[in-house]
Amino acid sequence: MKPSQRRTLFAFFSELAIYAVFVVVYFFLVLHFLGGWLARLDKESVRLYGLVCLVLIIGQAVILEWLTTFLFRLLRGRSE
């Protein structure tokens, strides 16, 4: 295996490891604190639930995009 390939592979698995920690913490935060509230909202106010769905999914995507880009740059340099 070429050194550059080894470096990329190492960076990839490092990213996965760091990412896995974030994801596990995230599971507990979101599922524990938001689960009950969202289930009630779905029953009581569907319009608000629809809006909250969009805010949550887009907000999470923007944060995760920032996080993964940051990890890519940190571990592989700015070329990728």
Place this chain on the structure above:
Amino acid sequence: MIFLAMHFPISGTNISPIYLVVVGFLIGILGGFFGVGGSFIAGPALRAIGMHWNFAVGTDLAHIVGKSVVAAKRHRALGNVDLRLGLIMALGTIGGAECGAQLIQLLKRQGNVDFVVSIISIAIYASISVFMVWESWKTMRAQKKKGGKAQKGRQAADESSFSGLTKTIHRIPLWPMISLPTSGVKSISLWVIIVVSFVGGLFSGFLGGGAGYIRMPMMVYILGVPTHLAVGTDLFEIIISASYGTFSHALKGNVDILVALVMNTGAAIGAQIGAILTQYFAGPKIRLLFVPLPLIGAAIVLYTLFTGHTF
């Protein structure tokens, strides 16, 4: 334990979060690479663990909004997004998505949503795969025949066997005619774009996801958009149309946002990897690699439908 099934109260299902993250990761790679929402995998994957089709469709749409934000941002940086085309297409897609969602509601009321959607999805997924393998094979064979005369560059490597049909469609004189400089389309009727996006939206609302599996081939073969641009523009357009679809399905009680959020954590990293991979493949090869994916989706639906077994 995180590896065990957890209860998701909105849809009332028990699913392992790890399963959702892995499915999200794989779909993220596919989405970033092919510019599709991955609903032909996500829908069947959710159905396979016991979620009803109406929830699978709505939840998948929500997950796709998040995933498309990540992948489209990456494609925009690579210059693969035609904003003008994407905004026009969003209009047609929203209309089609609403019609598709209403069809789902009709089937839900009649009580046969799972059976009908399963059969239609199998037929659609299989047809797309057969068509794309035939077209990509034909295009690559034509390129080989040209041999030394083959043109250089990304655009030339992105030829399609349907270029004759595409040119004929571009010549339809239906007012208003517009140009799409970013996609290299000199003149095309606005109505052609609206019809293409409406059909995509109809599939999106009915079968879930962004319906990139049908819109992406239509953009390449009918609108004549280069594959790389079709991938990026499709993702951009999906953000708008899938957001509308998510809201619409949420009002109908078909979205479990918790499942979508968990799936999205895996998709975020997968989408970045997929978008980077597009730089290493030419158009027909991307299309050929796409072929097995709808077939996998069809196989999962077929298995779930006939055995009644969920994973």
